[in-house]
Amino acid sequence: MEASFRxxxxxxxESCASFGSLKFKxxxxxxxxxxxxxxxxxxxKCLRDWSFKAxxxxxxxxQASICVSRALRWWEKTLKTNMVEIHSxxxxxxxxxxxxxxxxxxxxxxxxxxxxxxLHPKICQLAELNPNAIFLKVDYEELKxxxxxxxxxxxxxxxxxxxxxxxxxxxxxxxxxxxKFKDALAKHGANRCSLGPAKGLDESExxxxxxxxxxxxxxxxxxxxxxxxxxxALKGAHMSGFWGKAGSNMELEEESAILKx
Numbered sequence: 001m002e003a004s005f006r007x008x009x010x011x012x013x014e015s016c017a018s019f020g021s022l023k024f025k026x027x028x029x030x031x032x033x034x035x036x037x038x039x040x041x042x043x044x045k046c047l048r049d050w051s052f053k054a055x056x057x058x059x060x061x062x063q064a065s066i067c068v069s070r071a072l073r074w075w076e077k078t079l080k081t082n083m084v085e086i087h088s089x090x091x092x093x094x095x096x097x098x099x100x101x102x103x104x105x106x107x108x109x110x111x112x113x114x115x116x117x118x119l120h121p122k123i124c125q126l127a128e129l130n131p132n133a134i135f136l137k138v139d140y141e142e143l144k145x146x147x148x149x150x151x152x153x154x155x156x157x158x159x160x161x162x163x164x165x166x167x168x169x170x171x172x173x174x175x176x177x178x179x180k181f182k183d184a185l186a187k188h189g190a191n192r193c194s195l196g197p198a199k200g201l202d203e204s205e206x207x208x209x210x211x212x213x214x215x216x217x218x219x220x221x222x223x224x225x226x227x228x229x230x231x232x233a234l235k236g237a238h239m240s241g242f243w244g245k246a247g248s249n250m251e252l253e254e255e256s257a258i259l260k261x
Contacts, residue, residue: 083137084136092146097200146209150209157172158184162188
């Protein structure tokens with residue numbers, strides 16, 4: 001917004017709409033661009049014809065509201081409803097555990113990675129074609145400590161997780177090798193019955209994240225495959241012992257009945 005008073009010939013009055021119907025007898029030049037600033041007019045000589053007594057010093061305050069729309073950055077464009085941006089290690093852990101038996105694709109990228117930028121539109125297309133899968137986007141620059149703990153050193157990099165199996169595959173690919181990504185989607189994204197609660201990250205990875213302060217130490221750790229097999233073997237041995245004792249008791253009862261007869 002700009003207000004200006006330009007000199008006129010002597011005795012000619014000029015009014016300015018910005019300040020109402022104020023008339024000035026003398027030539028006065030005022031040029032000011034004000035956006036929320038005060039403009040002071042201190043020349044009392046030009047205030048003779050006013051119908052009220054003006055103070056020696058008064059100010060006009062103007063405010064301008066400016067709306068600036070930021071352009072979307074490349075990793076924010078064409079995102080689908082099943083694509084989620086991850087902002088912390090805890091958020092990644094929770095998202096994997098809460099996914100149930102749905103396929104989860106973790107996309108590690110960097111805003112400065114040219115290959116990531118080139119591949120992004122195709123990943124968005126594949127996300128749209130696979131609405132039952134969840135795509136978690138991890139900014140390497142934002143979560144560098146977490147990525148180091150998970151041994152992510154090449155970009156773009158992808159990890160696939162599915163239910164109780166946990167991580168089923170991981171690899172890096174580009175536009176030239178996008179078939180690898182499509183094959184993994186077809187293989188691990190097929191419908192199936194749930195095999196149990198989601199496993200998420202491996203126990204060793206959770207311990208590393210806790211060691212570097214990315215997640216709390218008291219986070220419950222999932223059972224490893226070895227522990228599950230050991231528990232199953234112990235349960236099987238216990239049941240076999242139970243049925244063995246039950247069979248011996250039945251034989252003793254039969255022998256007792258024969259002797260009684």
